[in-house]
Amino acid sequence: MINFQSVSKVYPDGTPAVEDLTIEIPTGKITVFVGPSGCGKTTSLRMINRMIEPTGGVVLIDGQDTRSIDAPTLRRGIGYVIQNAGLFPHRTVLDNIATVPVLQGQSRRAARAAAGDLLARVGLDSAMGSRYPAQLSGGQQQRVGVARALAADPPVMLMDEPFSAVDPVVRAQLQDEFIRLQSELGKTIVFVTHDIDEAVKLGDQIAVFAVGGRLAQFARPADVLSRPSDDFVADFVGRDRGYRALSFVVSEDLPVHDEPTLTLGQAVPAGAGSAAEGIGDAHGQWLLVVDEQHQPRGWLDCLRVPQGHRVSVNDLVLGGSLAGPDASLRTALDAALSSPSGRGVAVDGDSKVIGTVAARDVLAAIEQSRGAGGDQPPPQAEPAESADPFRKAGAAT
Amino acid sequence: MNWAWLDRNTDQIVSWLIAHFWLALIPTVVGLLLALPIGALAHRYRWSYATLITLAGLLYTVPSLALFVVLPAILGTRILDPLNVIVALTLYTLALLVRVVADALDSVPPLVVQSASAMGYRPLKSLINVQLPLAIPVIGAGLRVAAVSNVSLVSVAALLGIPQLGQLFTVGFQLDFATPIIAGIVLCLLLAALFDVAIQLIVRFSTPWQRVVKSR
Numbered sequence: 001m002i003n004f005q006s007v008s009k010v011y012p013d014g015t016p017a018v019e020d021l022t023i024e025i026p027t028g029k030i031t032v033f034v035g036p037s038g039c040g041k042t043t044s045l046r047m048i049n050r051m052i053e054p055t056g057g058v059v060l061i062d063g064q065d066t067r068s069i070d071a072p073t074l075r076r077g078i079g080y081v082i083q084n085a086g087l088f089p090h091r092t093v094l095d096n097i098a099t100v101p102v103l104q105g106q107s108r109r110a111a112r113a114a115a116g117d118l119l120a121r122v123g124l125d126s127a128m129g130s131r132y133p134a135q136l137s138g139g140q141q142q143r144v145g146v147a148r149a150l151a152a153d154p155p156v157m158l159m160d161e162p163f164s165a166v167d168p169v170v171r172a173q174l175q176d177e178f179i180r181l182q183s184e185l186g187k188t189i190v191f192v193t194h195d196i197d198e199a200v201k202l203g204d205q206i207a208v209f210a211v212g213g214r215l216a217q218f219a220r221p222a223d224v225l226s227r228p229s230d231d232f233v234a235d236f237v238g239r240d241r242g243y244r245a246l247s248f249v250v251s252e253d254l255p256v257h258d259e260p261t262l263t264l265g266q267a268v269p270a271g272a273g274s275a276a277e278g279i280g281d282a283h284g285q286w287l288l289v290v291d292e293q294h295q296p297r298g299w300l301d302c303l304r305v306p307q308g309h310r311v312s313v314n315d316l317v318l319g320g321s322l323a324g325p326d327a328s329l330r331t332a333l334d335a336a337l338s339s340p341s342g343r344g345v346a347v348d349g350d351s352k353v354i355g356t357v358a359a360r361d362v363l364a365a366i367e368q369s370r371g372a373g374g375d376q377p378p379p380q381a382e383p384a385e386s387a388d389p390f391r392k393a394g395a396a397t
Numbered sequence: 398m399n400w401a402w403l404d405r406n407t408d409q410i411v412s413w414l415i416a417h418f419w420l421a422l423i424p425t426v427v428g429l430l431l432a433l434p435i436g437a438l439a440h441r442y443r444w445s446y447a448t449l450i451t452l453a454g455l456l457y458t459v460p461s462l463a464l465f466v467v468l469p470a471i472l473g474t475r476i477l478d479p480l481n482v483i484v485a486l487t488l489y490t491l492a493l494l495v496r497v498v499a500d501a502l503d504s505v506p507p508l509v510v511q512s513a514s515a516m517g518y519r520p521l522k523s524l525i526n527v528q529l530p531l532a533i534p535v536i537g538a539g540l541r542v543a544a545v546s547n548v549s550l551v552s553v554a555a556l557l558g559i560p561q562l563g564q565l566f567t568v569g570f571q572l573d574f575a576t577p578i579i580a581g582i583v584l585c586l587l588l589a590a591l592f593d594v595a596i597q598l599i600v601r602f603s604t605p606w607q608r609v610v611k612s613r
Contacts, residue, residue, distance in 0.1 A: 076517030086512030
């Protein structure tokens with residue numbers, strides 16, 4: 001557990017960076033510091049490992065005042081992932097990862113061997129070990145940065161906008177893997193970001209900082225979205241917060257409609273695309289195409305291919321997102337809205353198609369959940385009533 | 398070109414060449430070793446930067462001949478002692494390299510330095526193991542200038558009669574004879590090229606990470 005007790009930081013020129021911050025960061029959870037630039041979130045993070053010394057108050061780690069520990073020694077016991085990875089350009093990937101164990105007195109040989117194992121853990125090929133950082137992509141560098149922070153197996157990890165420098169696709173990937181990694185490791189993580197979506201996705205708890213270093217709200221992501229503590233937080237989480245809040249409502253009881261499918265390589269059936277004959281209007285213009293494993297590959301526009309045509313991947317319009325088991329209402333709605341047919345593809349745990357979900361059913365479910373919870377938004381709805389098919393979800397899927 | 402004269406004086410010329418080599422090499426190396434800590438100070442403490450760089454600049458403007466003449470009085474050496482030349486050129490190298498080292502350390506990305514600190518490096522260890530290796534390319538570039546300039550400055554000491562390649566120029570002027578002068582120029586150029594290439598090779602082999610980036 002990390003405790004900030006009335007911590008403040010005023011720079012020598014009189015600029016206040018953090019103002020009387022008192023916060024308790026729970027062990028084994030991800031706590032996200034989020035806020036606009038200049039809100040003191042990075043300053044607060046750096047006061048944990050004493051890269052910045054507070055001008056008032058104390059920071060305790062498991063009850064121990066951090067000032068009582070020699071700063072470099074303290075830092076070696078706390079993983080740190082810096083913006084843009086901050087790797088040492090003159091060291092190979094393995095030597096970068098081995099940094100802290102070597103500083104702690106481990107032999108270079110043993111530290112390198114352990115670093116090799118960590119590479120696999122963060123999803124990198126062992127061949128990467130002998131490369132230099134400049135030879136890696138931005139996403140790969142971030143993975144090395146995470147591996148380096150994990151190398152000494154510290155109980156606490158500080159992450160300073162670790163995924164902000166990579167493109168959105170890679171960022172989403174890194175975030176997903178980070179969640180998976182954390183579910184295995186259970187570290188106490190403090191994560192700084194200016195991106196509220198990232199905060200909501202990763203955080204078990206979110207601390208929203210306002211300009212001037214004031215802690216505006218400290219709560220679960222669902223609560224920050226549904227019950228912002230003040231205008232600043234409401235403004236910061238943005239216009240889509242109602243929609244984002246759907247991320248925390250699981251769609252397990254949504255009706256799944258049967259969907260006719262066509263397997264890749266099969267001929268387009270007679271009458272496809274016209275509601276009058278053959279398959280009927282259940283699919284209309286769009287036919288869902290699956291592969292041998294019954295996993296969805298895309299949608300076929302029946303009006304654009306002749307009858308009897310053997311369908312190949314090239315004919316397909318790629319579908320939108322998929323609604324998996326335990327998908328949130330947000331995912332289900334997005335699956336329906338992003339599908340060219342307007343029907344969201346629902347899949348099971350093995351990514352096999354089980355049918356489709358309709359936007360109107362998702363909307364009905366939203367209405368229902370609001371009704372069941374009275375005037376409370378979905379995350380606060382009590383799941384006790386039989387009318388309420390949803391359960392609370394603590395974190396984004 | 399009088400090849401016969403060169404042939405007759407080969408032994409003398411080679412001994413001058415060797416002397417010249419050492420008189421240029423020792424100040425380059427010692428000057429660098431002194432510039433590293435002083436440059437690091439200028440880099441670490443902003444307030445000292447202006448002072449140290451100004452002092453170094455002033456030192457560099459002292460004429461070399463004057464320094465060669467004044468140093469014996471300060472060091473208590475004889476006027477013909479090669480030590481005078483070594484000390485003078487060390488001072489010039491130092492003057493040149495203090496700024497180079499400070500700027501080279503400044504050029505290391507701040508994120509990398511912060512990262513080293515966040516990993517738990519102590520300042521001195523971070524300087525030696527992280528910042529200095531990354532500063533090698535810039536320091537190397539400055540060192541090339543210093544080394545080549547040392548090769549040429551050594552010849553000035555010929556006016557004092559200290560044996561090195563500069564003697565070829567004095568001999569040539571005294572005898573009004575071009576061969577030794579041409580030989581002196583060529584050998585000085587070769588020696589300078591040797592230093593230059595050697596430094597480039599050392600930089601290249603001590604910075605393998607730079608090569609992979611270029612060859613990518």
